[in-house]
Ligand SMILES: Cc1cc2nc3c(=O)[nH]c(=O)nc-3n(C[C@H](O)[C@H](O)[C@H](O)COP(=O)(O)O)c2cc1C
Ligand code: SF4
């Protein structure tokens with residue numbers, strides 16, 4: 118197996134961004150097919166395809182759609198294009214290279230779940246992709262793919278873009294809904310889940326950009342066709358964002374189940390000359406780190422990574438070589454979570470603050486004996502006790518870094534300098 | 549006293565009916581007002597928006613404070629936001645910020661250079677880690693695949709450009 122350009126087949130072609138170019142390459146044909154199906158047939162097909170959410174949690178998409186109550190209330194479809202999990206940049210590529218692919222996937226999905234109104238929530242910094250999407254939405258409207266009575270089917274859909282303004286927490290689905298409602302982007306307690314009570318307390322389905330784009334391919338090729346890629350439990354292809362110390366970082370689409378080391382060595386051209394792999398963060402900054410030895414066994418699917426105690430997450434792979442100090446790397450992560458905690462829950466607000474402070478102290482050569490145990494204790498107390506999963510997401514990297522690279526943390530505390538990088542402390546490392 | 553331009557007022561009026569509730573227009577209107585106010589959201593901006601949008605000032609203020617892309621303090625003409633998270637942090641984002649700040653004459657982040665041109669912020673992952681280290685100035689297209697030398701040169705170029713105008 119090698120890189121499989123399935124969703125990304127036409128990404129190299131500039132005309133794919135325009136309505137005409139997209140249509141010439143087969144675009145909006147699946148929509149015509151879908152509008153002739155029964156909505157339930159589409160949901161069943163998505164269920165049978167085994168598609169799992171590409172935003173991070175990996176929840177089965179068809180199952181989520183099945184949670185919508187049949188109470189006659191208006192329904193909303195919300196596309197999560199907040200893409201703020203450190204290491205993730207594949208949704209940006211999708212929106213830049215294939216805005217109509219997302220729009221087509223959204224129209225089909227909205228038809229399936231009987232939503233008449235859909236939003237794309239895009240992070241505020243993505244001004245370029247937002248402009249591309251605005252233009253594509255206008256084109257689709259003008260061509261009758263959006264609006265009233267789409268292609269004579271009787272189905273109406275209004276699609277609009279909503280822009281964020283800098284807050285990782287708005288990627289969490291209930292935080293996103295608060296933000297869309299014009300409030301602070303603070304998450305809400307679940308249940309009720311958004312599928313039951315979401316935007317304006319109405320049933321709302323939140324799905325990631327890549328998830329919604331994949332729906333078109335499932336309808337085009339059928340669940341069985343889609344399942345030609347991937348494994349039994351991790352069906353389809355996935356776009357991986359790879360960054361860090363490899364020769365060719367970028368976004369690569371491979372079938373789920375692909376070997377991590379093949380992705381690093383084949384697609385990404387391996388490590389930099391003279392450097393050795395030390396660790397990989399396999400699913401965005403929230404995913405526990407794995408060591409070079411573990412990488413040898415890792416395949417890129419939900420089960421394998423879960424068995425290794427980590428996760429596929431958003432498919433953001435950060436490759437770390439032996440020139441990096443793990444204490445220093447962790448310090449950027451603890452800073453991130455402290456900065457992004459919305460502050461509603463005490464364990465998260467306080468815990469992220471303490472963890473940042475302790476790791477910051479160690480990396481500045483001011484670590485104290487007992488810091489490691491304190492870190493582990495704080496992280497442990499942050500798990501499973503809060504409104505949203507950010508608290509867990511902040512705790513997991515700390516637990517894994519400190520456990521798997523304990524020698525580096527101990528050395529730094531004892532010697533007041535890094536075990537790598539010529540024994541420096543922060544000020545020297547970053548001079 | 550801050551007041552939106554004619555066009556700005558028209559924009560705000562049309563945004564108010566764009567979404568299901570008018571509150572949902574707050575973010576877009578804050579961006580517009582921030583741009584018209586030289587890059588920051590002053591208390592006057594909030595007051596004015598509150599009157600024009602007929603939304604309590606406290607509610608607008610809450611939104612303005614929650615999101616990092618609204619500057620609650622004056623910034624220079626170029627608000628340089630350097631990513632210093634995970635990948636960018638590993639690949640030199642932090643060193644690069646310090647070097648740029650030195651060139652621009654800023655002692656710390658958040659402080660504007662004496663010539664009024666530069667303010668620096670260290671920001672979190674901007675979703676462009678394959679081109680790390682990288683930065684964004686104001687809300688303009690990303691500047692990617694930087695080195696410390698290129699970044700320092702960028703400060704010089706921007707300064708030359710500003711002087712030429
Ligand atoms: C702190 C936090 C941040 C998140 N950020 C994102 C994000 O940027 N993009 C995204 O698609 N999902 C993100 N998620 C997951 C969403 O809550 C939600 O599960 C997802 O959008 C559902 O779509 P999917 O099922 O298609 O993956 C985040 C979750 C948490 C807890
Ligand atoms: S866990 Fe953290 S980010 Fe999530 S709601 Fe609580 S305080 Fe906010």
Ligand code: FES
Nearest residue numbers: 631636674676677
């Ligand atoms: S870490 Fe800098 S763009 Fe992602």
